[in-house]
Amino acid sequence: MSVGFSISWSGPSVAKLQQKDNSPLPFILTETQVSLVASLIYAGALPGPYLMGWLSNTKGRKPCVLLGGAFGIIGYTLLALANTVMMLYFARMIIGLGVGCLVVMILVYVGEIASTGIRGTLLTVVGLFTTSGSIALYSNASFLSYYETAYAGLALFTMFTLCALMIPESPIYHVLKGNEEALKNVLQELGRSGDINEVISSKNEFSVTSNKQDWKDLVTLRSNRRSLFLSLTINVLQASSGVLAVVFFSSIIFEIAGSPLNGDVAMIIILCLQLLGTGLAVLLIEILGRRVVLYASSLMCSLAMVGIDTTVGC
Helix, strand or coil, X not given: CHHHHHHHCHHHHHHHHCXXXXXXXXXXXXXXXXXXXXXXXXXXHCHXXXXXXHHXXXXXXXXXXXXXXXXXXXXXXXXXXXXXXXXXXXXXXXXXXXXXXXXXXXXXXXXXXXXXXXXXXXXXXXXXXXXXXXXXXXXXXXXXXXXHHHHHHHHHHHHHHXXXXXXXXXXXXXXXXXXXXXXXXXXXXXXXXXXXXXXXXXXXHHHHHHHCCHHHHHHHCHHHHHHHHHHHHHHHHHHHCCHHHHHHCHHHHHHHCCCCCCHHHHHHHHHHHHHHHHHHHHHHHHHHCXXXXXXXXXXXXXXXXXXXXXXXXX
């Protein structure tokens, strides 16, 4: 929820930053400054995955999750105290760094603690909670000031970090470190006692994989090149669909489009439909498979965008 809240923060907050009564700044932001406040979260997020890739194998998955939460706490504290545009920029980048760390580490952590039979479902549930964070923001945006919104984000990250203190370390990290006793204890705690022998037997495989030159193998092995191409294509197409622009500037986009709906209300409707789609994916992903769900999702998005284009064109 903290990640969804942070990604969607600029949607309702941009309008507040352009109102003297709500803005923490003594002046109205220009369009360029507004764009930077919204988008710098992704500039800050860029180092996160690379930092976590190294740190998670040396210090563990749990410390990395805690580090992501700590960045979020620092970022929202700065956001609440910001009285210059540079502080806003810096705060958004720090929040972005936390989001970049958490997006990667939560997926890695959930994938490693879950048994094979429910892994796909649990990973999909992560998206469910991300969307819920966005819905929580837009549902209360009209009632919260700029400062209250920042404090709400701070509270979410604080609760997340406190809860993360109580989670066990990933069993795969113990495999990489050769700590069989800790591995057995964690698997028993996770209710996976029956997987102990299987995970221990995979120790050599994980050790060899972690010692490989991963970046070199990513482009030299044909199977890896194909996987890289597919991953890049899917993510580029998703980003090119305009979803981030709508999330970042919802309050402005719907106003410019002449929508009779308030921007926050329109986003709540969109996010509720997204929540419904995520819920269906949770139910269907293990039954129909990943590819079928992806095809269906892409087809529905394409038809919806054609419908919007036709309606606006008329």
